[in-house]
Amino acid sequence: MTLTSEILDALSLEAKTCGRLRMNYDLRTSPADQSQRMLNALEPGTQVPIHRHPHTCETVIMLRGSVKEMFFDDEGNVTECVFLRAGTEPSAMNIPAGMWHTLECLEPGTILFEAKDGPFEPRREEDILST
Numbered sequence: 001m002t003l004t005s006e007i008l009d010a011l012s013l014e015a016k017t018c019g020r021l022r023m024n025y026d027l028r029t030s031p032a033d034q035s036q037r038m039l040n041a042l043e044p045g046t047q048v049p050i051h052r053h054p055h056t057c058e059t060v061i062m063l064r065g066s067v068k069e070m071f072f073d074d075e076g077n078v079t080e081c082v083f084l085r086a087g088t089e090p091s092a093m094n095i096p097a098g099m100w101h102t103l104e105c106l107e108p109g110t111i112l113f114e115a116k117d118g119p120f121e122p123r124r125e126e127d128i129l130s131t
Contacts, residue, residue, distance in 0.1 A: 021046035042105035065110025
């Protein structure tokens with residue numbers, strides 16, 4: 001599959017019209033594919049809770065737009081902020097397993113590629129940080 005501008009534009013339009021202001025596009029080849037590879041279209045104002053993935057790292061590569069990735073300690077204090085923008089440095093990062101994080105979408109039409117190890121696991125309550 002070639003990820004054309006038509007596919008990215010359509011995904012951004014879906015995110016704009018979705019109440020969550022974000023939309024995923026699954027890139028797995030079949031239900032038997034146990035990886036997690038997706039496009040994530042985001043719009044400013046989308047709310048992503050502070051969370052962690054205890055058993056997998058997360059790779060993020062910006063395709064369009066920009067985000068502010070924020071990292072936290074166990075008490076909910078911000079420990080680091082990294083601005084990622086498509087076409088500039090940095091435009092990608094690897095988030096270690098177990099690290100508390102969230103992001104803020106900074107531009108309309110933002111799209112990132114996201115990958116994690118292993119099959120999808122729904123977020124558990126203990127993996128969402130209440131601040």
